[in-house]
Amino acid sequence: MKIGSNSMDPFLNMVNISKSFLDVKALQEVNLSINENEIVGLVGENGAGKSTLVKILAGVYKADQGKISIDGKDIYFNNPQDAKKHGIGIVFQEQSILNNMTVYENLFLGQEKFFLNFGVLSKERMLKEACEILAELDIDIVPTRNANTLSFVQREMIEIARNVWLARKSNAKVPIILLDEPTTALEQNDIKFLFQKLNELKKHTAIIFISHRLEEIVTLCDRVYVLKDGKNVGCFSKDDISENLLRSKMVGKELVGEFYQSSMQRKAGEKVVLELKGCFNKHAFYDVSFQLKEGEILSICGTIGSGKEALCKAIFGITKFDSGEVYIDGVDVKGSINSPMDAFNKGIGYIPEDRRNEGLILNLPIFENITLTVLKKLKSHGMVSRKKQFEVTEKMVKKIDIRSASIAALCKNLSGGNQQKVVLGKWLLSGNKILVMSHPTRGVDVGAKQQIYTLMREMVNDGVSLITMGDSFEEDIGLANRIIIMKDGKIMTIIDANESKPTSVDLIKYIV
Ligand SMILES: Nc1ncnc2c1ncn2[C@@H]1O[C@H](COP(=O)(O)OP(=O)(O)OP(=O)(O)O)[C@@H](O)[C@H]1O
Numbered sequence: 375m376k377i378g379s380n381s382m383d384p385f386l387n388m389v390n391i392s393k394s395f396l397d398v399k400a401l402q403e404v405n406l407s408i409n410e411n412e413i414v415g416l417v418g419e420n421g422a423g424k425s426t427l428v429k430i431l432a433g434v435y436k437a438d439q440g441k442i443s444i445d446g447k448d449i450y451f452n453n454p455q456d457a458k459k460h461g462i463g464i465v466f467q468e469q470s471i472l473n474n475m476t477v478y479e480n481l482f483l484g485q486e487k488f489f490l491n492f493g494v495l496s497k498e499r500m501l502k503e504a505c506e507i508l509a510e511l512d513i514d515i516v517p518t519r520n521a522n523t524l525s526f527v528q529r530e531m532i533e534i535a536r537n538v539w540l541a542r543k544s545n546a547k548v549p550i551i552l553l554d555e556p557t558t559a560l561e562q563n564d565i566k567f568l569f570q571k572l573n574e575l576k577k578h579t580a581i582i583f584i585s586h587r588l589e590e591i592v593t594l595c596d597r598v599y600v601l602k603d604g605k606n607v608g609c610f611s612k613d614d615i616s617e618n619l620l621r622s623k624m625v626g627k628e629l630v631g632e633f634y635q636s637s638m639q640r641k642a643g644e645k646v647v648l649e650l651k652g653c654f655n656k657h658a659f660y661d662v663s664f665q666l667k668e669g670e671i672l673s674i675c676g677t678i679g680s681g682k683e684a685l686c687k688a689i690f691g692i693t694k695f696d697s698g699e700v701y702i703d704g705v706d707v708k709g710s711i712n713s714p715m716d717a718f719n720k721g722i723g724y725i726p727e728d729r730r731n732e733g734l735i736l737n738l739p740i741f742e743n744i745t746l747t748v749l750k751k752l753k754s755h756g757m758v759s760r761k762k763q764f765e766v767t768e769k770m771v772k773k774i775d776i777r778s779a780s781i782a783a784l785c786k787n788l789s790g791g792n793q794q795k796v797v798l799g800k801w802l803l804s805g806n807k808i809l810v811m812s813h814p815t816r817g818v819d820v821g822a823k824q825q826i827y828t829l830m831r832e833m834v835n836d837g838v839s840l841i842t843m844g845d846s847f848e849e850d851i852g853l854a855n856r857i858i859i860m861k862d863g864k865i866m867t868i869i870d871a872n873e874s875k876p877t878s879v880d881l882i883k884y885i886v
Pocket residue numbers: 395398399400418419420421422423424425426427777778786787788789790791792817819
Protein backbone atom coordinates (compact mmCIF):
# COMPACT_ATOMS: atom_id res chain seq x y z
CA MET A 375 0.00 0.00 0.00
CA LYS A 376 1.36 3.38 -0.97
CA ILE A 377 -0.17 6.58 0.20
CA GLY A 378 -0.69 9.33 -2.30
CA SER A 379 1.67 8.05 -4.94
CA ASN A 380 1.22 6.70 -8.43
CA SER A 381 3.54 5.36 -11.07
CA MET A 382 2.91 8.58 -12.98
CA ASP A 383 2.73 11.95 -11.25
CA PRO A 384 -0.82 12.49 -10.05
CA PHE A 385 -2.79 15.41 -11.47
CA LEU A 386 -3.32 16.99 -8.06
CA ASN A 387 -0.99 16.22 -5.21
CA MET A 388 -1.19 17.30 -1.58
CA VAL A 389 1.99 16.43 0.31
CA ASN A 390 2.79 16.68 4.01
CA ILE A 391 -0.16 18.90 4.83
CA SER A 392 -0.39 19.95 8.48
CA LYS A 393 -2.88 22.25 10.15
CA SER A 394 -3.48 23.15 13.78
CA PHE A 395 -6.19 25.21 15.43
CA LEU A 396 -4.55 26.49 18.63
CA ASP A 397 -3.78 23.27 20.47
CA VAL A 398 -5.78 20.96 18.15
CA LYS A 399 -3.64 19.21 15.58
CA ALA A 400 -6.33 18.75 12.93
CA LEU A 401 -3.95 17.41 10.26
CA GLN A 402 -0.44 16.04 10.54
CA GLU A 403 1.65 15.49 7.41
CA VAL A 404 -1.27 14.26 5.36
CA ASN A 405 -0.91 13.20 1.72
CA LEU A 406 -3.66 12.95 -0.86
CA SER A 407 -3.58 12.75 -4.62
CA ILE A 408 -6.24 12.70 -7.30
CA ASN A 409 -6.34 12.19 -11.04
CA GLU A 410 -8.71 13.15 -13.79
CA ASN A 411 -11.63 10.70 -14.18
CA GLU A 412 -11.32 9.61 -10.59
CA ILE A 413 -13.66 9.70 -7.62
CA VAL A 414 -11.56 9.62 -4.48
CA GLY A 415 -13.29 8.83 -1.19
CA LEU A 416 -12.25 10.32 2.12
CA VAL A 417 -13.36 8.59 5.31
CA GLY A 418 -12.56 8.81 8.99
CA GLU A 419 -14.15 9.22 12.38
CA ASN A 420 -15.75 12.48 13.46
CA GLY A 421 -12.97 15.00 13.91
CA ALA A 422 -10.45 12.98 11.86
CA GLY A 423 -9.69 16.03 9.71
CA LYS A 424 -11.65 15.35 6.50
CA SER A 425 -13.41 18.72 6.25
CA THR A 426 -10.22 20.55 7.22
CA LEU A 427 -8.30 18.82 4.42
CA VAL A 428 -10.83 19.69 1.71
CA LYS A 429 -11.18 23.21 3.06
CA ILE A 430 -7.41 23.65 2.64
CA LEU A 431 -7.73 22.41 -0.93
CA ALA A 432 -10.57 24.86 -1.52
CA GLY A 433 -8.56 27.77 -0.13
CA VAL A 434 -10.86 28.25 2.89
CA TYR A 435 -8.02 27.47 5.33
CA LYS A 436 -4.31 27.93 4.82
CA ALA A 437 -2.14 24.93 5.69
CA ASP A 438 0.59 25.48 8.28
CA GLN A 439 2.88 23.23 6.31
CA GLY A 440 2.92 21.17 3.13
CA LYS A 441 2.70 21.55 -0.62
CA ILE A 442 -0.06 21.35 -3.19
CA SER A 443 0.75 20.82 -6.85
CA ILE A 444 -1.37 20.58 -9.97
CA ASP A 445 0.04 18.99 -13.09
CA GLY A 446 3.50 18.99 -11.52
CA LYS A 447 3.49 22.71 -10.65
CA ASP A 448 3.36 23.97 -7.07
CA ILE A 449 0.37 26.16 -6.37
CA TYR A 450 -0.33 28.55 -3.52
CA PHE A 451 -3.68 29.88 -2.39
CA ASN A 452 -4.61 32.62 -0.01
CA ASN A 453 -8.38 32.40 -0.44
CA PRO A 454 -11.14 30.43 -2.19
CA GLN A 455 -10.88 32.67 -5.28
CA ASP A 456 -7.30 31.45 -5.82
CA ALA A 457 -8.44 27.84 -5.58
CA LYS A 458 -11.27 28.48 -8.01
CA LYS A 459 -8.77 29.82 -10.56
CA HIS A 460 -7.21 26.36 -10.48
CA GLY A 461 -10.58 24.73 -11.07
CA ILE A 462 -11.13 23.66 -7.47
CA GLY A 463 -14.61 24.13 -6.02
CA ILE A 464 -16.25 22.85 -2.86
CA VAL A 465 -19.89 21.98 -2.22
CA PHE A 466 -20.54 22.56 1.45
CA GLN A 467 -23.32 20.97 3.40
CA GLU A 468 -24.53 24.37 4.39
CA GLN A 469 -25.51 25.16 0.85
CA SER A 470 -24.72 28.43 -0.84
CA ILE A 471 -27.82 28.75 -3.01
CA LEU A 472 -29.92 31.85 -2.44
CA ASN A 473 -33.63 31.19 -2.25
CA ASN A 474 -35.00 34.39 -3.67
CA MET A 475 -33.05 34.14 -6.91
CA THR A 476 -33.41 32.11 -10.08
CA VAL A 477 -31.34 29.06 -10.93
CA TYR A 478 -29.27 30.93 -13.51
CA GLU A 479 -28.58 33.84 -11.16
CA ASN A 480 -27.45 31.33 -8.56
CA LEU A 481 -25.26 29.53 -11.07
CA PHE A 482 -23.23 32.68 -11.68
CA LEU A 483 -23.42 34.16 -8.21
CA GLY A 484 -20.32 36.29 -7.62
CA GLN A 485 -19.23 35.85 -11.24
CA GLU A 486 -21.38 38.57 -12.73
CA LYS A 487 -18.26 40.30 -14.06
CA PHE A 488 -18.19 37.75 -16.88
CA PHE A 489 -21.56 38.98 -18.09
CA LEU A 490 -21.07 42.73 -18.25
CA ASN A 491 -21.65 44.51 -21.54
CA PHE A 492 -20.26 48.02 -21.14
CA GLY A 493 -21.02 47.87 -17.45
CA VAL A 494 -24.55 46.50 -17.89
CA LEU A 495 -25.35 42.97 -16.73
CA SER A 496 -26.54 40.87 -19.67
CA LYS A 497 -29.17 38.52 -18.30
CA GLU A 498 -29.62 37.02 -21.78
CA ARG A 499 -26.01 35.90 -21.87
CA MET A 500 -26.31 34.49 -18.35
CA LEU A 501 -29.38 32.56 -19.37
CA LYS A 502 -27.73 31.28 -22.53
CA GLU A 503 -24.64 30.05 -20.67
CA ALA A 504 -26.81 28.54 -17.96
CA CYS A 505 -28.73 26.56 -20.59
CA GLU A 506 -25.45 25.40 -22.12
CA ILE A 507 -23.80 24.18 -18.91
CA LEU A 508 -27.00 22.53 -17.64
CA ALA A 509 -27.47 20.76 -20.98
CA GLU A 510 -23.85 19.68 -21.10
CA LEU A 511 -24.04 18.15 -17.64
CA ASP A 512 -27.47 16.72 -18.45
CA ILE A 513 -29.10 18.52 -15.52
CA ASP A 514 -32.79 18.79 -16.24
CA ILE A 515 -33.68 22.03 -14.39
CA VAL A 516 -35.26 25.06 -16.02
CA PRO A 517 -32.77 27.93 -15.42
CA THR A 518 -35.46 30.57 -14.87
CA ARG A 519 -36.96 28.59 -11.99
CA ASN A 520 -36.82 30.15 -8.56
CA ALA A 521 -34.26 28.39 -6.38
CA ASN A 522 -36.72 28.04 -3.50
CA THR A 523 -38.62 25.41 -5.53
CA LEU A 524 -35.56 23.17 -5.85
CA SER A 525 -35.00 19.98 -3.87
CA PHE A 526 -31.81 19.54 -1.83
CA VAL A 527 -30.19 17.34 -4.46
CA GLN A 528 -31.11 19.76 -7.25
CA ARG A 529 -29.44 22.52 -5.29
CA GLU A 530 -26.35 20.38 -4.99
CA MET A 531 -26.38 19.83 -8.76
CA ILE A 532 -26.50 23.62 -9.29
CA GLU A 533 -23.50 24.04 -7.02
CA ILE A 534 -21.60 21.35 -8.92
CA ALA A 535 -22.51 22.95 -12.26
CA ARG A 536 -21.35 26.31 -10.90
CA ASN A 537 -17.94 24.84 -10.04
CA VAL A 538 -17.53 23.10 -13.40
CA TRP A 539 -18.49 26.26 -15.27
CA LEU A 540 -16.06 28.38 -13.25
CA ALA A 541 -13.24 25.89 -13.77
CA ARG A 542 -13.82 26.14 -17.52
CA LYS A 543 -13.94 29.92 -17.39
CA SER A 544 -10.63 29.91 -15.52
CA ASN A 545 -9.12 27.64 -18.19
CA ALA A 546 -8.39 25.03 -15.56
CA LYS A 547 -7.39 21.75 -17.18
CA VAL A 548 -9.63 19.58 -15.00
CA PRO A 549 -12.41 20.78 -12.68
CA ILE A 550 -11.86 19.37 -9.19
CA ILE A 551 -15.09 19.01 -7.22
CA LEU A 552 -14.99 18.56 -3.47
CA LEU A 553 -18.13 17.11 -1.88
CA ASP A 554 -18.28 17.15 1.92
CA GLU A 555 -21.02 14.72 3.03
CA PRO A 556 -23.34 15.49 0.10
CA THR A 557 -25.67 12.57 0.82
CA THR A 558 -26.30 13.15 4.52
CA ALA A 559 -29.62 14.88 4.01
CA LEU A 560 -30.72 12.85 0.98
CA GLU A 561 -33.29 10.08 0.54
CA GLN A 562 -32.36 6.86 -1.26
CA ASN A 563 -33.75 7.93 -4.65
CA ASP A 564 -31.87 11.22 -4.58
CA ILE A 565 -28.65 9.43 -3.62
CA LYS A 566 -29.09 7.14 -6.62
CA PHE A 567 -29.64 10.17 -8.84
CA LEU A 568 -26.59 11.97 -7.44
CA PHE A 569 -24.37 8.89 -7.94
CA GLN A 570 -25.50 8.52 -11.52
CA LYS A 571 -24.62 12.16 -12.12
CA LEU A 572 -21.24 11.87 -10.39
CA ASN A 573 -20.35 8.84 -12.49
CA GLU A 574 -21.15 10.85 -15.63
CA LEU A 575 -19.31 13.88 -14.29
CA LYS A 576 -16.11 12.03 -13.55
CA LYS A 577 -15.55 11.53 -17.29
CA HIS A 578 -14.26 15.10 -17.38
CA THR A 579 -13.53 16.01 -13.75
CA ALA A 580 -11.86 14.77 -10.60
CA ILE A 581 -14.02 14.36 -7.50
CA ILE A 582 -13.34 14.03 -3.78
CA PHE A 583 -16.26 12.53 -1.90
CA ILE A 584 -16.67 12.46 1.90
CA SER A 585 -19.29 10.27 3.55
CA HIS A 586 -19.93 8.35 6.75
CA ARG A 587 -21.99 5.81 4.84
CA LEU A 588 -19.36 3.29 3.95
CA GLU A 589 -21.60 1.40 1.53
CA GLU A 590 -21.72 4.58 -0.55
CA ILE A 591 -17.94 4.85 -0.55
CA VAL A 592 -17.59 1.22 -1.64
CA THR A 593 -20.11 1.68 -4.47
CA LEU A 594 -18.89 4.99 -5.82
CA CYS A 595 -15.17 5.49 -5.27
CA ASP A 596 -12.18 4.44 -7.34
CA ARG A 597 -9.79 4.99 -4.46
CA VAL A 598 -10.31 5.74 -0.77
CA TYR A 599 -8.16 7.50 1.79
CA VAL A 600 -8.68 6.82 5.47
CA LEU A 601 -7.76 9.50 8.00
CA LYS A 602 -7.45 8.87 11.71
CA ASP A 603 -6.65 11.55 14.30
CA GLY A 604 -5.45 13.89 11.55
CA LYS A 605 -3.11 11.34 9.92
CA ASN A 606 -3.21 9.07 6.87
CA VAL A 607 -3.81 5.46 7.89
CA GLY A 608 -4.45 3.96 4.48
CA CYS A 609 -5.25 4.40 0.83
CA PHE A 610 -7.05 1.62 -0.98
CA SER A 611 -8.03 1.09 -4.59
CA LYS A 612 -11.47 -0.07 -5.69
CA ASP A 613 -10.59 -3.76 -5.85
CA ASP A 614 -9.40 -3.80 -2.24
CA ILE A 615 -12.11 -1.67 -0.61
CA SER A 616 -14.65 -3.30 1.66
CA GLU A 617 -16.85 -1.79 4.33
CA ASN A 618 -15.22 -3.96 6.98
CA LEU A 619 -11.72 -2.93 6.00
CA LEU A 620 -12.60 0.78 6.03
CA ARG A 621 -14.42 0.46 9.33
CA SER A 622 -11.51 -1.24 11.07
CA LYS A 623 -8.98 1.27 9.64
CA MET A 624 -11.14 4.21 10.72
CA VAL A 625 -11.71 3.00 14.23
CA GLY A 626 -8.26 1.44 14.59
CA LYS A 627 -9.74 -1.85 15.76
CA GLU A 628 -12.41 -4.35 14.76
CA LEU A 629 -15.85 -3.34 15.98
CA VAL A 630 -17.10 -6.08 18.24
CA GLY A 631 -20.67 -7.12 18.87
CA GLU A 632 -23.72 -6.89 16.68
CA PHE A 633 -23.99 -3.40 15.12
CA TYR A 634 -27.51 -2.56 16.32
CA GLN A 635 -26.96 -4.25 19.68
CA SER A 636 -30.01 -6.44 19.10
CA SER A 637 -28.94 -8.76 21.89
CA MET A 638 -29.83 -5.93 24.29
CA GLN A 639 -33.34 -5.61 22.87
CA ARG A 640 -36.11 -6.21 25.42
CA LYS A 641 -39.82 -6.53 24.92
CA ALA A 642 -41.57 -3.22 25.63
CA GLY A 643 -43.61 -2.86 28.84
CA GLU A 644 -47.42 -3.00 28.93
CA LYS A 645 -47.97 0.60 29.99
CA VAL A 646 -49.00 2.98 27.19
CA VAL A 647 -47.03 6.22 27.62
CA LEU A 648 -48.24 8.01 24.50
CA GLU A 649 -51.36 7.42 22.45
CA LEU A 650 -52.58 9.16 19.31
CA LYS A 651 -56.16 8.62 18.14
CA GLY A 652 -57.34 9.78 14.72
CA CYS A 653 -54.80 12.60 14.51
CA PHE A 654 -54.94 14.87 11.52
CA ASN A 655 -52.92 17.74 10.10
CA LYS A 656 -54.44 19.28 7.03
CA HIS A 657 -51.09 19.70 5.27
CA ALA A 658 -49.29 16.52 6.20
CA PHE A 659 -51.09 13.50 7.71
CA TYR A 660 -54.53 11.91 8.21
CA ASP A 661 -56.18 9.67 10.73
CA VAL A 662 -52.98 8.68 12.54
CA SER A 663 -53.48 6.35 15.51
CA PHE A 664 -50.87 4.39 17.43
CA GLN A 665 -49.66 3.62 20.93
CA LEU A 666 -46.13 3.95 22.28
CA LYS A 667 -45.34 1.62 25.16
CA GLU A 668 -42.97 2.13 28.04
CA GLY A 669 -39.44 1.06 27.10
CA GLU A 670 -40.31 0.70 23.44
CA ILE A 671 -38.37 1.77 20.35
CA LEU A 672 -40.92 2.65 17.70
CA SER A 673 -39.46 3.51 14.29
CA ILE A 674 -41.35 5.52 11.72
CA CYS A 675 -40.40 4.80 8.10
CA GLY A 676 -41.49 6.52 4.92
CA THR A 677 -40.19 8.82 2.22
CA ILE A 678 -40.04 12.63 2.45
CA GLY A 679 -43.67 13.68 2.03
CA SER A 680 -44.97 10.58 3.80
CA GLY A 681 -45.89 12.82 6.72
CA LYS A 682 -43.51 11.22 9.21
CA GLU A 683 -41.46 14.37 9.85
CA ALA A 684 -44.57 16.52 10.37
CA LEU A 685 -46.05 13.90 12.69
CA CYS A 686 -42.95 13.86 14.87
CA LYS A 687 -42.89 17.65 14.95
CA ALA A 688 -46.54 17.74 15.98
CA ILE A 689 -45.85 15.37 18.87
CA PHE A 690 -43.25 17.87 20.11
CA GLY A 691 -45.55 20.87 19.60
CA ILE A 692 -43.59 22.39 16.69
CA THR A 693 -46.44 21.94 14.20
CA LYS A 694 -49.99 21.25 15.23
CA PHE A 695 -52.63 18.58 15.19
CA ASP A 696 -55.77 20.00 13.53
CA SER A 697 -57.88 17.31 15.13
CA GLY A 698 -57.61 14.01 16.98
CA GLU A 699 -56.76 12.97 20.51
CA VAL A 700 -53.35 12.77 22.22
CA TYR A 701 -52.80 11.07 25.57
CA ILE A 702 -49.71 10.94 27.76
CA ASP A 703 -49.92 8.31 30.50
CA GLY A 704 -53.66 8.16 29.78
CA VAL A 705 -54.23 11.90 30.26
CA ASP A 706 -55.63 13.94 27.36
CA VAL A 707 -52.96 16.56 26.52
CA LYS A 708 -53.90 17.72 23.06
CA GLY A 709 -55.20 21.08 24.18
CA SER A 710 -52.21 21.69 26.41
CA ILE A 711 -49.32 21.06 23.99
CA ASN A 712 -49.06 24.17 21.86
CA SER A 713 -45.32 24.68 21.80
CA PRO A 714 -42.08 22.74 22.26
CA MET A 715 -41.85 24.15 25.79
CA ASP A 716 -45.28 22.64 26.61
CA ALA A 717 -44.15 19.31 25.19
CA PHE A 718 -40.91 19.47 27.16
CA ASN A 719 -42.83 20.14 30.36
CA LYS A 720 -44.99 17.09 29.63
CA GLY A 721 -41.85 14.94 29.46
CA ILE A 722 -41.23 14.87 25.71
CA GLY A 723 -37.84 15.58 24.12
CA TYR A 724 -37.03 16.06 20.45
CA ILE A 725 -33.72 15.62 18.67
CA PRO A 726 -34.02 17.66 15.48
CA GLU A 727 -32.64 16.58 12.16
CA ASP A 728 -30.90 19.85 11.42
CA ARG A 729 -28.89 19.91 14.59
CA ARG A 730 -26.44 22.62 13.61
CA ASN A 731 -29.19 25.19 13.11
CA GLU A 732 -31.99 23.98 15.35
CA GLY A 733 -30.19 22.24 18.13
CA LEU A 734 -27.06 24.17 19.01
CA ILE A 735 -26.00 27.57 20.18
CA LEU A 736 -22.81 27.67 18.16
CA ASN A 737 -21.12 30.45 20.12
CA LEU A 738 -21.49 28.64 23.43
CA PRO A 739 -19.11 25.97 24.68
CA ILE A 740 -19.94 22.27 24.80
CA PHE A 741 -20.70 22.24 28.52
CA GLU A 742 -23.26 25.04 28.28
CA ASN A 743 -25.03 23.50 25.29
CA ILE A 744 -25.16 20.02 26.70
CA THR A 745 -26.58 21.07 30.07
CA LEU A 746 -29.27 23.39 28.69
CA THR A 747 -32.11 20.96 29.43
CA VAL A 748 -30.98 20.28 33.01
CA LEU A 749 -30.00 23.70 34.34
CA LYS A 750 -32.70 23.59 37.02
CA LYS A 751 -31.30 20.36 38.38
CA LEU A 752 -27.78 21.76 38.48
CA LYS A 753 -28.62 24.72 40.70
CA SER A 754 -27.27 25.09 44.19
CA HIS A 755 -28.14 28.19 46.25
CA GLY A 756 -30.07 29.56 43.28
CA MET A 757 -27.04 29.53 40.99
CA VAL A 758 -26.09 27.00 38.35
CA SER A 759 -23.13 25.10 39.75
CA ARG A 760 -20.24 25.13 37.28
CA LYS A 761 -18.75 22.14 39.05
CA LYS A 762 -21.90 20.09 38.53
CA GLN A 763 -22.18 21.34 34.97
CA PHE A 764 -18.63 20.14 34.27
CA GLU A 765 -19.26 16.80 35.97
CA VAL A 766 -22.37 15.86 33.98
CA THR A 767 -20.78 17.13 30.77
CA GLU A 768 -17.58 15.11 31.28
CA LYS A 769 -19.66 12.00 31.88
CA MET A 770 -21.77 12.44 28.74
CA VAL A 771 -18.76 13.42 26.62
CA LYS A 772 -17.15 10.14 27.61
CA LYS A 773 -20.31 8.13 27.09
CA ILE A 774 -20.95 9.22 23.51
CA ASP A 775 -17.31 9.92 22.74
CA ILE A 776 -17.44 13.61 21.86
CA ARG A 777 -13.98 14.40 20.52
CA SER A 778 -12.72 17.80 21.54
CA ALA A 779 -9.64 19.12 23.30
CA SER A 780 -11.83 20.54 26.07
CA ILE A 781 -15.47 20.74 27.15
CA ALA A 782 -15.02 24.52 27.07
CA ALA A 783 -14.48 24.45 23.27
CA LEU A 784 -17.04 26.52 21.38
CA CYS A 785 -19.48 24.36 19.43
CA LYS A 786 -18.80 26.27 16.21
CA ASN A 787 -15.26 24.89 16.24
CA LEU A 788 -16.27 21.24 16.55
CA SER A 789 -16.35 18.89 13.58
CA GLY A 790 -19.81 18.27 12.09
CA GLY A 791 -20.26 14.89 13.72
CA ASN A 792 -19.17 16.10 17.12
CA GLN A 793 -21.72 18.92 16.91
CA GLN A 794 -24.36 16.27 16.28
CA LYS A 795 -23.24 14.40 19.34
CA VAL A 796 -23.50 17.49 21.58
CA VAL A 797 -27.19 17.89 20.69
CA LEU A 798 -27.77 14.22 21.20
CA GLY A 799 -26.04 14.40 24.58
CA LYS A 800 -28.23 17.32 25.63
CA TRP A 801 -31.42 15.37 25.09
CA LEU A 802 -30.06 12.17 26.52
CA LEU A 803 -29.28 14.09 29.70
CA SER A 804 -32.70 15.71 29.86
CA GLY A 805 -34.30 12.78 31.63
CA ASN A 806 -37.45 13.07 29.47
CA LYS A 807 -39.51 9.91 29.40
CA ILE A 808 -40.45 10.16 25.73
CA LEU A 809 -37.85 11.09 23.14
CA VAL A 810 -38.57 11.75 19.48
CA MET A 811 -35.34 11.29 17.54
CA SER A 812 -35.04 12.54 13.98
CA HIS A 813 -32.09 10.70 12.43
CA PRO A 814 -30.15 10.22 15.68
CA THR A 815 -26.99 8.95 13.96
CA ARG A 816 -26.89 11.31 10.98
CA GLY A 817 -23.35 12.56 10.26
CA VAL A 818 -21.94 10.41 13.04
CA ASP A 819 -19.07 7.99 12.36
CA VAL A 820 -19.46 4.26 12.42
CA GLY A 821 -17.93 3.63 15.85
CA ALA A 822 -19.98 6.38 17.47
CA LYS A 823 -23.14 5.04 15.81
CA GLN A 824 -22.70 1.80 17.67
CA GLN A 825 -22.17 3.71 20.92
CA ILE A 826 -25.39 5.65 20.31
CA TYR A 827 -27.31 2.42 19.66
CA THR A 828 -25.99 1.04 22.94
CA LEU A 829 -27.07 4.19 24.71
CA MET A 830 -30.55 4.03 23.17
CA ARG A 831 -30.85 0.43 24.35
CA GLU A 832 -29.75 1.41 27.85
CA MET A 833 -32.29 4.23 27.91
CA VAL A 834 -35.24 2.05 26.93
CA ASN A 835 -34.15 -0.58 29.38
CA ASP A 836 -34.41 2.18 32.01
CA GLY A 837 -38.02 2.83 30.92
CA VAL A 838 -37.59 5.69 28.43
CA SER A 839 -39.68 5.33 25.24
CA LEU A 840 -38.27 6.32 21.86
CA ILE A 841 -39.81 7.29 18.55
CA THR A 842 -37.09 7.30 15.89
CA MET A 843 -36.75 8.07 12.23
CA GLY A 844 -33.57 6.32 11.20
CA ASP A 845 -31.10 7.00 8.44
CA SER A 846 -31.69 3.67 6.71
CA PHE A 847 -34.17 0.80 6.76
CA GLU A 848 -31.43 -1.32 8.31
CA GLU A 849 -31.15 1.08 11.23
CA ASP A 850 -34.94 1.19 11.74
CA ILE A 851 -35.25 -2.57 11.56
CA GLY A 852 -32.17 -3.20 13.69
CA LEU A 853 -33.31 -0.94 16.53
CA ALA A 854 -37.09 -1.09 16.64
CA ASN A 855 -39.60 -3.13 18.61
CA ARG A 856 -42.21 -2.06 16.08
CA ILE A 857 -42.05 -0.16 12.79
CA ILE A 858 -44.75 2.22 11.61
CA ILE A 859 -44.81 2.66 7.85
CA MET A 860 -46.25 5.88 6.49
CA LYS A 861 -47.13 6.81 2.94
CA ASP A 862 -48.97 9.88 1.64
CA GLY A 863 -49.78 11.02 5.17
CA LYS A 864 -51.31 7.72 6.30
CA ILE A 865 -50.11 4.81 8.38
CA MET A 866 -49.97 1.89 5.92
CA THR A 867 -49.11 -0.74 8.49
CA ILE A 868 -47.33 -1.37 11.77
CA ILE A 869 -44.80 -4.21 11.60
CA ASP A 870 -43.65 -6.18 14.62
CA ALA A 871 -39.86 -6.41 14.98
CA ASN A 872 -39.77 -7.98 18.43
CA GLU A 873 -39.59 -11.68 17.80
CA SER A 874 -38.17 -11.76 14.31
CA LYS A 875 -36.87 -8.89 12.24
CA PRO A 876 -38.48 -8.01 8.90
CA THR A 877 -36.24 -7.37 5.87
CA SER A 878 -35.88 -4.10 3.96
CA VAL A 879 -37.94 -5.66 1.18
CA ASP A 880 -40.80 -6.27 3.63
CA LEU A 881 -40.82 -2.53 4.37
CA ILE A 882 -40.29 -1.23 0.84
CA LYS A 883 -43.39 -2.93 -0.50
CA TYR A 884 -45.54 -0.64 1.67
CA ILE A 885 -43.51 2.49 0.95
CA VAL A 886 -43.36 2.63 -2.85
N1 LIG B 1 -12.29 26.48 12.93
C1 LIG B 1 -11.86 25.61 13.84
N2 LIG B 1 -11.40 26.00 15.05
C2 LIG B 1 -10.95 25.13 15.96
N3 LIG B 1 -10.91 23.79 15.78
C3 LIG B 1 -11.35 23.32 14.59
C4 LIG B 1 -11.85 24.20 13.57
N4 LIG B 1 -12.22 23.43 12.51
C5 LIG B 1 -11.97 22.16 12.84
N5 LIG B 1 -11.45 22.08 14.09
C6 LIG B 1 -11.02 20.86 14.78
O1 LIG B 1 -10.21 20.11 13.90
C7 LIG B 1 -10.46 18.72 14.01
C8 LIG B 1 -10.84 18.16 12.65
O2 LIG B 1 -12.12 18.64 12.30
P1 LIG B 1 -12.83 18.33 10.91
O3 LIG B 1 -14.02 19.21 10.86
O4 LIG B 1 -11.83 18.42 9.83
O5 LIG B 1 -13.25 16.80 11.12
P2 LIG B 1 -14.08 15.84 10.16
O6 LIG B 1 -13.19 14.66 9.84
O7 LIG B 1 -14.62 16.60 9.03
O8 LIG B 1 -15.23 15.31 11.14
P3 LIG B 1 -16.82 15.05 10.89
O9 LIG B 1 -16.92 13.67 10.34
O10 LIG B 1 -17.38 15.10 12.27
O11 LIG B 1 -17.34 16.12 10.00
C9 LIG B 1 -11.54 18.59 15.07
O12 LIG B 1 -10.92 18.31 16.29
C10 LIG B 1 -12.19 19.96 15.11
O13 LIG B 1 -12.73 20.24 16.38
